[in-house]
Amino acid sequence: MTRHETEPPADAETPAVLRRRVLSLAWPVIGENMLETSLDIVNTVLVAGLGAAALAGVGSGLQIMFFVIAALSALSVGSSILVAQAVGARDLVRAGLVARQSMIWSGIFSVPLALVGFWLAGPIISIFGLEPDVAQIGTDYLRVAMGTGAVLVALLIGGGVLRGAGDSRTPMLVTMVANVVNVGLAYGLIFGHWGLPALGAVGSAWAAFMSRGLALALMLRALWRGRNGVSIAGPGGWRPAWPLARQVLGLGIPSSLEQVLLTTGFLVLTILVAHLGTAALAAQRIAISALSFSFLPGIGFGLAATALVGQSIGAGRLDSAAAVGKISTTWALIWMSGFGAIIFLGATPIMRLFSPDPAVIAVGAAGLRVMALTQPFWAVRMAGSGALRGTGDTRFPLVIGSLGVWGAVGLAWLLLRFIGGSLPGVWGAFLVTAPITAALTWWRFQRRIRDLAA
Numbered sequence: 001m002t003r004h005e006t007e008p009p010a011d012a013e014t015p016a017v018l019r020r021r022v023l024s025l026a027w028p029v030i031g032e033n034m035l036e037t038s039l040d041i042v043n044t045v046l047v048a049g050l051g052a053a054a055l056a057g058v059g060s061g062l063q064i065m066f067f068v069i070a071a072l073s074a075l076s077v078g079s080s081i082l083v084a085q086a087v088g089a090r091d092l093v094r095a096g097l098v099a100r101q102s103m104i105w106s107g108i109f110s111v112p113l114a115l116v117g118f119w120l121a122g123p124i125i126s127i128f129g130l131e132p133d134v135a136q137i138g139t140d141y142l143r144v145a146m147g148t149g150a151v152l153v154a155l156l157i158g159g160g161v162l163r164g165a166g167d168s169r170t171p172m173l174v175t176m177v178a179n180v181v182n183v184g185l186a187y188g189l190i191f192g193h194w195g196l197p198a199l200g201a202v203g204s205a206w207a208a209f210m211s212r213g214l215a216l217a218l219m220l221r222a223l224w225r226g227r228n229g230v231s232i233a234g235p236g237g238w239r240p241a242w243p244l245a246r247q248v249l250g251l252g253i254p255s256s257l258e259q260v261l262l263t264t265g266f267l268v269l270t271i272l273v274a275h276l277g278t279a280a281l282a283a284q285r286i287a288i289s290a291l292s293f294s295f296l297p298g299i300g301f302g303l304a305a306t307a308l309v310g311q312s313i314g315a316g317r318l319d320s321a322a323a324v325g326k327i328s329t330t331w332a333l334i335w336m337s338g339f340g341a342i343i344f345l346g347a348t349p350i351m352r353l354f355s356p357d358p359a360v361i362a363v364g365a366a367g368l369r370v371m372a373l374t375q376p377f378w379a380v381r382m383a384g385s386g387a388l389r390g391t392g393d394t395r396f397p398l399v400i401g402s403l404g405v406w407g408a409v410g411l412a413w414l415l416l417r418f419i420g421g422s423l424p425g426v427w428g429a430f431l432v433t434a435p436i437t438a439a440l441t442w443w444r445f446q447r448r449i450r451d452l453a454a
Contacts, residue, residue: 057137088314309390
């Protein structure tokens with residue numbers, strides 16, 4: 001790893017150096033998230049081979065896990081920001097202390113929640129009103145998945161710490177190892193190959209648990225050995241320190257709440273689309289899958305901006321912080337606009353990859369084209385929000401992101417309720433809210449830099 005990829009901001013940094021630092025930190029994050037998404041996709045494809053009941057049961061368990069992981073992500077965001085700022089200030093002892101305390105509190109919060117989820121898995125799944133056989137599959141899956149959630153949260157925190165220290169390659173490589181192991185384990189445990197027991201749908205949950213458990217062991221090894229002077233093996237004890245946890249949670253909880261609200265918003269949007277018929281609902285599912293991939297550059301450059309802006313703030317280099325925010329947003333805009341163009345021009349072929357139904361293809365392609373037009377605005381909001389978090393402001397992204405999604409949901413409801421419409425009309429609501437949230441996010445970041453300089 002080269003010097004400019006790992007060290008906190010130097011006394012003088014040219015735009016070219018800052019651009020290289022942003023790109024070197026962002027692309028592994030994009031790769032990591034793509035691998036993480038692929039892991040779940042592989043498991044879903046394998047489970048689909050067992051039939052609709054297995055797929056529906058696993059889907060219900062995953063829906064619960066999305067909320068659990070979003071709620072527990074607060075420690076990951078907060079620790080990444082504080083580690084980055086400590087690294088920028090060259091206070092590596094404090095950076096290591098934040099890293100260690102974040103991992104400790106991860107266990108304190110997630111392990112009891114996993115135990116509660118294990119015992120209450122049945123009542124939780126019952127809220128979906130599933131058929132008895134489907135509900136049993138969902139219950140069995142959720143019991144194992146809750147343990148996987150505790151491991152995944154620790155992985156997210158470890159990755160956030162390493163990115164705050166300037167290392168985004170290790171989390172990507174760890175996720176790559178988990179993917180390879182998961183494919184073999186999932187195939188063996190679902191269908192009973194290679195001498196492994198045939199566990200059916202729940203086998204995918206056990207495969208994810210074991211592969212991510214291995215990934216966590218590798219992550220802890222990297223954190224213990226240290227990266228760029230940041231190590232959980234540094235000075236200080238292992239007793240939980242609430243004052244530091246309060247700082248981490250104070251920064252992380254708004255981001256956690258933001259993710260919960262965004263997830264809920266898209267769930268409600270899907271419920272609205274369900275009233276448009278089966279074809280529209282199927283097309284919506286495909287559109288969400290396309291959206292998850294088109295968001296990857298925004299996620300990557302947003303996380304890179306959080307780490308590098310945080311380092312610059314810690315070093316007292318507000319000029320570098322402003323430049324990093326601009327560079328990250330520009331590159332997110334370029335990549336997501338490119339994805340948007342591909343989606344717009346290839347909407348029909350993309351739909352044909354997922355469905356042979358002419359009705360699904362027609363309505364889905366029209367919806368994808370509308371969704372493609374929102375990509376530049378989402379790029380600015382996602383990268384700009386990441387830059388804002390690096391300055392320590394996690395509340396504004398919560399407010400503006402939630403208002404943007406729920407404002408679009410409200411507009412879509414009004415359209416369907418009083419005028420009538422279709423899937424393109426539903427997604428068209430984001431063309432109203434997305435430009436506003438993008439502009440306000442960028443304005444807020446520039447204002448934040450000015451306020452810190454005052």
